[in-house]
Amino acid sequence: MGDRYEERTSRFDGAIVWTLGVPEGAVHPVLPDGCMDLLWIGGRLLVAGPDTRAATPSAPAGGQCVGIRFAPGTAPALLGVPAHELRDRRVGLADLWPGERVRVLTEQLAEAPDPAAALENIALRRAAESTPPDPLMRYVADRLGAGRSVADTAHRAGLGTRQLHRRSLAAFGYGPKTLARVLRLQRALALARSGTPYAEAAVEAGCTDQAHLAREMRDLAGTTLTAHLGPVRRIMAGGDPDPPDRP
Incomplete structure (x- = not known):
């Protein structure tokens, strides 16, 4: 179960x-x-x-x-x-x-x-x-989550590279490049869970190709796409009804 x-x-x-x-x-x-x-x-x-x-x-x-x-x-x-x-x-x-x-x-x-x-x-x-969250950092997160580049996001936020990095550490826990990688991986996984083939999910999420996504999965998740998403694929194929693992 x-x-x-x-x-x-x-x-x-x-x-x-x-x-x-x-x-x-x-x-x-x-x-x-x-x-x-x-x-x-x-x-x-x-x-x-x-x-x-x-x-x-x-x-x-x-x-x-x-x-x-x-x-x-x-x-x-x-x-x-x-x-x-x-x-x-x-x-x-x-x-x-x-x-x-x-x-x-x-x-x-x-x-x-x-x-x-x-x-x-x-x-x-x-x-x-409490003091409300920094609205500019919410804007940064939204743009990076939508796949915008760090450079473009910094420009539109009116921040220099170092300033964006410093404020990102306080708001997100890591710099904007790491946040962008994490959010890109989550976009790809969401697409793959919905049934999009891995190669298409990779490109649509912003990776160069499926091999790029596989490397990101190993680096950030310590596993493979197949190992992580296999149960979800079985559900979609009418197999084991156990739900995915995300809290």
């Missing part, structure tokens, strides 16, 4: 609320996507920073994980910490916020009939108290 994964659009702008039940013996990597997550796992509040490589989910086998996934560039203002300080890390929220506040939030979540909705409310309340 596959992972029990569900998601919905959040009331928090650009975010996704998701739940994941992990069966015994199921281990699936989470691929880089430029996002950061606030997580409720095993009675703890955690923050998942932006990944540069595939990460193993924190939920124990047989347990459940609840999260809210923030769009690139959104979470640092909410959390009060530059994204690059959390790159490739999973940290307790108590390491970022006052311990007493996190203790109260933890008790509220433990008693909540719907932890996903409660987690979303935490994010919404925090957003009301």
Whole structure:
């Protein structure tokens, strides 16, 4: 039996609320996507920073994980910490916020009939108290996500190369070139999941060819297209109905 994964659009702008039940013996990597997550796992509040490589989910086998996934560039203002300080890390929220506040939030979540909705409310309340995300960095993320070049994006944002790199580190956790690679990989995977042949998905997403996409998959995900998307292809062919692995 596959992972029990569900998601919905959040009331928090650009975010996704998701739940994941992990069966015994199921281990699936989470691929880089430029996002950061606030997580409720095993009675703890955690923050998942932006990944540069595939990460193993924190939920124990047989347990459940609840999260809210923030769009690139959104979470640092909410959390009060530059994204690059959390790159490739999973940290307790108590390491970022006052311990007493996190203790109260933890008790509220433990008693909540719907932890996903409660987690979303935490994010919404925090957003009301926080400085809004840098709108220029949201613009940068949108353009890179649409396949625009880093040079063109910097020009249209009115930023020099070094300035864009510095602000990208704070907003996304890494420079714009890395973010562009991560978002391009996600575009290609989305196309491939929808049934587009790998070679066409590669070019449409902005890779030179399928070999280029394969290299990016190895570098950023540590696996191959076939290994990662094989279960999805079987579903489309009418085979094993297990859902894909993405939280």
